[in-house]
Amino acid sequence: MAKASIRDVAKVAGVSISTVSRAFTRPDLVSQKTRDKVLSAADKLDFNISRSATALKTGQTYRVALLMNEEITSWFNMEVFAGLNDVLHDAGYDISLFQHIDTAENRKEFFTALPVRRNVDAVFVNSFGIDSYEVTQLKRVHVPIIGINIPSTSNFDASVSIDDEEGMFMATQHLINLGHHHIVYTCSQAAEGIESSIDNRGRGFIRACKAAEHNHDLQWQVLSVPRGREFADSALTALLALDEFPDAICCQMDMMAIPLVLKLERYGHTTPRDYSIIGFDDSPYADTINLTTMRQDPRAMGRNAAQKALKLIAGETPGNAHETIQPQLVLRGSDAVFNHAR
Amino acid sequence: MAKASIRDVAKVAGVSISTVSRAFTRPDLVSQKTRDKVLSAADKLDFNISRSATALKTGQTYRVALLMNEEITSWFNMEVFAGLNDVLHDAGYDISLFQHIDTAENRKEFFTALPVRRNVDAVFVNSFGIDSYEVTQLKRVHVPIIGINIPSTSNFDASVSIDDEEGMFMATQHLINLGHHHIVYTCSQAAEGIESSIDNRGRGFIRACKAAEHNHDLQWQVLSVPRGREFADSALTALLALDEFPDAICCQMDMMAIPLVLKLERYGHTTPRDYSIIGFDDSPYADTINLTTMRQDPRAMGRNAAQKALKLIAGETPGNAHETIQPQLVLRGSDAVFNHAR
DNA sequence: CGCCGTCGTGACAACGTTTGCAAAAATGAT
DNA sequence: ATCATTTTTGCAAACGTTGTCACGACGGCG
Numbered sequence: 001m002a003k004a005s006i007r008d009v010a011k012v013a014g015v016s017i018s019t020v021s022r023a024f025t026r027p028d029l030v031s032q033k034t035r036d037k038v039l040s041a042a043d044k045l046d047f048n049i050s051r052s053a054t055a056l057k058t059g060q061t062y063r064v065a066l067l068m069n070e071e072i073t074s075w076f077n078m079e080v081f082a083g084l085n086d087v088l089h090d091a092g093y094d095i096s097l098f099q100h101i102d103t104a105e106n107r108k109e110f111f112t113a114l115p116v117r118r119n120v121d122a123v124f125v126n127s128f129g130i131d132s133y134e135v136t137q138l139k140r141v142h143v144p145i146i147g148i149n150i151p152s153t154s155n156f157d158a159s160v161s162i163d164d165e166e167g168m169f170m171a172t173q174h175l176i177n178l179g180h181h182h183i184v185y186t187c188s189q190a191a192e193g194i195e196s197s198i199d200n201r202g203r204g205f206i207r208a209c210k211a212a213e214h215n216h217d218l219q220w221q222v223l224s225v226p227r228g229r230e231f232a233d234s235a236l237t238a239l240l241a242l243d244e245f246p247d248a249i250c251c252q253m254d255m256m257a258i259p260l261v262l263k264l265e266r267y268g269h270t271t272p273r274d275y276s277i278i279g280f281d282d283s284p285y286a287d288t289i290n291l292t293t294m295r296q297d298p299r300a301m302g303r304n305a306a307q308k309a310l311k312l313i314a315g316e317t318p319g320n321a322h323e324t325i326q327p328q329l330v331l332r333g334s335d336a337v338f339n340h341a342r
Numbered sequence: 343m344a345k346a347s348i349r350d351v352a353k354v355a356g357v358s359i360s361t362v363s364r365a366f367t368r369p370d371l372v373s374q375k376t377r378d379k380v381l382s383a384a385d386k387l388d389f390n391i392s393r394s395a396t397a398l399k400t401g402q403t404y405r406v407a408l409l410m411n412e413e414i415t416s417w418f419n420m421e422v423f424a425g426l427n428d429v430l431h432d433a434g435y436d437i438s439l440f441q442h443i444d445t446a447e448n449r450k451e452f453f454t455a456l457p458v459r460r461n462v463d464a465v466f467v468n469s470f471g472i473d474s475y476e477v478t479q480l481k482r483v484h485v486p487i488i489g490i491n492i493p494s495t496s497n498f499d500a501s502v503s504i505d506d507e508e509g510m511f512m513a514t515q516h517l518i519n520l521g522h523h524h525i526v527y528t529c530s531q532a533a534e535g536i537e538s539s540i541d542n543r544g545r546g547f548i549r550a551c552k553a554a555e556h557n558h559d560l561q562w563q564v565l566s567v568p569r570g571r572e573f574a575d576s577a578l579t580a581l582l583a584l585d586e587f588p589d590a591i592c593c594q595m596d597m598m599a600i601p602l603v604l605k606l607e608r609y610g611h612t613t614p615r616d617y618s619i620i621g622f623d624d625s626p627y628a629d630t631i632n633l634t635t636m637r638q639d640p641r642a643m644g645r646n647a648a649q650k651a652l653k654l655i656a657g658e659t660p661g662n663a664h665e666t667i668q669p670q671l672v673l674r675g676s677d678a679v680f681n682h683a684r
Numbered sequence: 685c686g687c688c689g690t691c692g693t694g695a696c697a698a699c700g701t702t703t704g705c706a707a708a709a710a711t712g713a714t
Numbered sequence: 715a716t717c718a719t720t721t722t723t724g725c726a727a728a729c730g731t732t733g734t735c736a737c738g739a740c741g742g743c744g
Binding site for chain 4: 347348349359360363364367391392394395396397398399400
Binding site: 034 | 721724
């Protein structure tokens, strides 16, 4: 009862096991009448097709792996996951998450043992840098590899990324156009050795500032604080320690910008009255606190990546395998034309 | 090359397939020398044990299902997921998420077809009410069912829940003890037909108020707004429309409290100067905005549930199958003794 | 020197599906 | 009716493992 197989169903329905199999996987190939018999027998016996057996026979596991480095519950990661799930769930796929790629040890172990090998049909690498040895190892799983926000995607079968540098360039330019003279970029330090695509944002900031400093009377600087739980507080302290408080702040991400806005308020710095601030992500609460920010849509990226994966699994080549998406400036209330009167 | 089987490895290593199998699953049973031969052959051939084949043979799928109703990326759900993953990943299990249980249609389909049947070793039901028909159906998967924050858990094999009613009772009592006279409870309306454990919080609020209204000069009311994206804004509007602004607000959840604190500020209501407010969850940013709240630890709940599941899968009975956890009052800065002078 | 226990290994039969091939049944045209 | 199609069905051989059983080698013991 608890474990009926296709054989039992066949017996009860009075047909062969092939017919039962077809009734489930290729219903168009069996007559209406037989299908009904099979289905009701299956219902009676609490039967469903076993995915494991199917996987064994067909070679398709109907699983994919999502590798991630950062905190598993981060807003961005979960949206990507949801996007993948939107597409893959309907296609009959399950997604296994691998978060245990955080420490150097765990990484090493993961890329040596490759536990996903022969157990997934595709691998998604989400938002962390990976060195050439790791890429080489990963290739040994012999399934499509899709990168999401990965610095160097050239080695993967497909990828979708945000244009981090261009996005921050635009954000910075917006601040400059508003007439600000003293802009600081706050970011948390890059992890040792591991390059992340988020680090490109700083480059965009610097490029925009350098491009503008000839024409404008512009003072700019980068404030890099240690990564970890307290990075927003560290940034706050550093900001307040500055000789002169800036008239604009450009944040590496909303998770930096949001606490900053809230806490600076307590020190008498109100936006947009006293300074402009811009975030990056358009994450939850950005809207609530009226934060101007660069929007990226990680869920859409997930869906996009999933579609590419499905194509690759089917043996086709997706149209534009490597896609770069431009983030969009979302104007809200945390920026304003710089008041020269001050 | 891309798909070596245990047979190929056996050939290269010059041993039988049984030995290869044992080298992986019961390494203690094969000699050091043979194991090395096998492992190096496996490495050469890019081989890993196929989970599907193992699952087929052993009857264990090494997968579990996590059913959820609410928005997949909600903080709470993701923390629960992370907690499950903490324990289950190490035990060799993968977690498949089922979010497509949102509309009545999808629910019906899910509980009729039971796609998880024969494909998982356990089912977790996370934070949504489920009617008796659905429970009956779910039982037909014939694997352990573990509830997480489910109103009536009696039908499950195990469960872990927050004591929502008692938690909100405590929160309300705290507000009353602070001397507040006019307390409103803001919540989003319960979904039609589907009872959620979160709805118990309202009962705790009412109970605390009723218990206190004889001794204190207490005025209280429940403000229930339509569910959906805009619920915090609706609550804000309703609050401002009140004849008299309350001196204390009790929120069903942090996601209600946080926007309220931020937006009320703009209307000149500052906490704790003008009113006290208390949340429920201790979600991200609660700390940033200094919100006093009832903390629950969903990640720990996930781990707890996972351990129970592992026991059940192994055929044992977990110690206390049904556990209720008390949330804790986290005192921060959004509450104060009511200033009678006002 | 024979007996027994232990250890390491191999043979082989499952586990529950899918699928190519061929046979049987139903349908249509004459 | 007959024959030519087309639709529906059954047979049987995989797919890649695990686990039971049995066999040989080895060492200790009487």
